[in-house]
Amino acid sequence: MVKKRVSSRRNRRVTLRDIAEATNVSVMSVSNVVNGKSQFVSRATRLKVEAAIKKLKYVPSATSRKLRSSQEFSIGMIIMDEAPVFLADPFICLLVAGLSNHLSSNNYSLTIQGVRPESFKQASLFSVAGTDALCAILCGSEADRRKNVEFMMGRHQPVVLFQDKLNIKASGIAMVSQDDEKGGHSITSHVISRGAKRLLFVRPLVQWPAIEKRLKGVKKAIARKKGVTLDILKCEESTFEKTQEALAEYLADAEVPDAILGGTDAMGIAAMRYCQDQDFDVPGEIMVTGFNGFSASNFSTPSLTTIISPAYEMGQLAGQLILDRLRTGRFSARNTLLPVSFKQGGSA
């Protein structure tokens, strides 16, 4: 005896079958209508079905489609940060916007999550999200980052890493970065050409590969110059107040630098405002620069000399790489480096 579906059960979701029964059409025809495959459906059937869909308020189940077709149409993005406010940095926000928009226009969705470094593997994204591929921006030591990457690859999904340079020989991973080293070099050369001798690089305590690369560029620019020295100041966090506190402590018993190189725009501006509060003239007595300049670099007086980041484009590019990889089975580029540009402001 054929089991009859109890269609009167309350609160049951309306399914393709309900539409099929209501219209005396097969489930497949309904499916074809829903998916706009009008080639396989007669006009009469389509109209009948569309009417029933409207009448019964049918909403397709994305999950069922995913399960059956073994595709998630969804990408996960993990943002590692020590602070809970993982979207505080405009760089991250632009990156995510670029990624999200590219995916959206290709009918993919983006699931995001911020995680603290110590609880990376517990991220609910991994257990509950259902993704076709993963993106991440990681901090920490190379060993730590490598472990986390291997964890992601253990999920049998392609991985795109931002702002990283891990040397991993696997076809499932790609990296998208901006040329931080060049940026660090440019901005340092600039202040040196303006006469700075004693430089101070202000950086967050946390190890971000991007910051290390900036610093590398800074050192390279100094290497050839006679009489130019570099101090490095680590700030516990990269907030306005913490940066100023750290700088105050440093200036208490160090010679005043000629130029302060901020690891980010926010740190640069915090430093600049502190110097001004101490009655130093910027850039007359102390030059100050930022990094990853967005609108905020215009907020200060003088405006901040900084390095402009292609963050939005990096997000877009990552989306493109991922979708191509899902289609073709291979990454068209494994290691992309996008150019940055120098922005002259009034602060250096």
Next chain:
Amino acid sequence: MVKKRVSSRRNRRVTLRDIAEATNVSVMSVSNVVNGKSQFVSRATRLKVEAAIKKLKYVPSATSRKLRSSQEFSIGMIIMDEAPVFLADPFICLLVAGLSNHLSSNNYSLTIQGVRPESFKQASLFSVAGTDALCAILCGSEADRRKNVEFMMGRHQPVVLFQDKLNIKASGIAMVSQDDEKGGHSITSHVISRGAKRLLFVRPLVQWPAIEKRLKGVKKAIARKKGVTLDILKCEESTFEKTQEALAEYLADAEVPDAILGGTDAMGIAAMRYCQDQDFDVPGEIMVTGFNGFSASNFSTPSLTTIISPAYEMGQLAGQLILDRLRTGRFSARNTLLPVSFKQGGSA
């Protein structure tokens, strides 16, 4: 004859059944191990299964679980914006971070998407994401917003709206806002108490309900005061340059205002810097204020007098409301208004 699963098929994903076969245990026991229900599994079985899981590199399928359990463990968030960079405003970023973190700690994931007003209904989030509930922050006329909300509710999911005040009598919707009217009132009263007579409110062209409420507060504060006037300047976009352009045009043939009230911090700072470039003293000749103050309000000289927004808390609260609603079937609050606070800076 029992159909035997062809386990040699290449590239097939490893499933619970594979683990069950490999360990001579039932599928359910494997499931119970995977879900940590150790109450139902003997130690010996558990160990066997765990070993096989590691060996075969089993990764659970979130989607299958979702389909079977009729829960998505996922919330969607739609951010309506005319600009593609939908995460440009720190208010949105903090809101999203608060929401995401709350959901994550309850093992829910967050899917986000920015949409332009005219393509709201086509958002891929609706068709491909698979969510239990929806959040949104909308702009546009009340009629437009209402249509979009009705569209969301047509998906049979709870909806939480941020910064809105639509009067909708349905149990499936809740609203979470900050007290923008009070904020507008506070900041206006402040500049009036400092002697401002001619006020200029600078706002984006787009209709955000939050901006309308701020303006309402501004007008309320003025209503009782003799000799205080208000002009409203609409900027095409709320970017730095567009704000300054609009202001330049306004000042070309209007009397100089005593106070400029920025609709957001970014607009306030743009206005302030323009005034300073025109050699006006801030706050001596012109006072300037912002709204939704975050770290950027410290970036300017002088720092910006502004209204501090509980954006992160709003996100958290929305997460809490949603999860409660999914558990209990009803919203514990339908219309929440979070307090804002006044922040004294140097600009007014």
Next chain:
DNA sequence: TTGAAAGCGGTACCAT
């Protein structure tokens, strides 16, 4: 153009 049946990979439910 239409339809019937299998099955995606889990969990609910019930029996033992």
Next chain:
DNA sequence: ATGGTACCGCTTTCAA
């Protein structure tokens, strides 16, 4: 504590 089986709602596949 363990196992058998139906089934979540859709798409794939193949036959008509």
